[in-house]
Amino acid sequence: MMNIRTSSSFAQDKVLEIISSFSHSGKTYWEKRNTIKVFDTEQGKWNVKSFQVPHLINRFAYKYVRKSKARRSYEHAEILLSKGILTPRPIGYVEYSNFVGLTNSFYVSENLEYDFNFEKVIDPNFPDRENILKQFARFSFKLHENRIHHFDHSKGNTLMCAKEDGLYDFYLIDLNRMRFEEMSYEMRIDNFNRLSLTDDMIQVIGKEYALLIGKDAAQVTDDIRKSCQKFHDFTVRKSRWKKRIGKS
Structure with a gap:
């Protein structure tokens, strides 16, 4: 089962394309518990964060009790921007789950070229x-x-x-x-x-x-x-x- 939310219909198609190729494409920026990769798109560079698969209790919780880290990242980014606090522009999030709970989740934002x-x-x-x-x-x-x-x-x-x-x-x-x-x-x-x-x-x-x-x-x-x-x-x-x- 998949749940996706994006800032536009175009973004949704591109996000799904990137997520489907995440394991074998993109430039790895960070790889520890979570993995962050940067992808080149027609709309510029996108930053994609793949969250570690949670343990069993949290898998259940993130599907049935509280919001996943990917969803919270997206929604919090929207709130920050509405309050005038800067954060890389949120593009979308994707959640995959089965009957037990959440399995994989991704948060996508614009890649920021910072100093x-x-x-x-x-x-x-x-x-x-x-x-x-x-x-x-x-x-x-x-x-x-x-x-x-x-x-x-x-x-x-x-x-x-x-x-x-x-x-x-x-x-x-x-x-x-x-x-x-x-x-x-x-x-x-x-x-x-x-x-x-x-x-x-x-x-x-x-x-x-x-x-x-x-x-x-x-x-x-x-x-x-x-x-x-x-x-x-x-x-x-x-x-x-x-x-x-x-x-x-």
């Missing part, structure tokens, strides 16, 4: 770094003010395109883990903790974000630092636990 992602800015010698960090703080504030809680607000999931006069466009990707809800102060602060921020980055972002929310810069900076440290400690403990389980 760099947030991870590059971690380098202390990256050009125009402080300016970029201040603009990133404003971008994060815009997300939070628009009730956008991106659970994967991490170093690889914000793409940046340089413009004129020292300005940058910020594009969100990896959209399936997202909730649209009022963001409390604590939620806003914790939303920075997956970014692998260094102390000097926290200082710049914290000060700029404090100005935007009308709070003391020292307090906001300290709260971001504590949240980042707490998340780091948690990931270290989790990694050690997985290693112990693997050895047992």
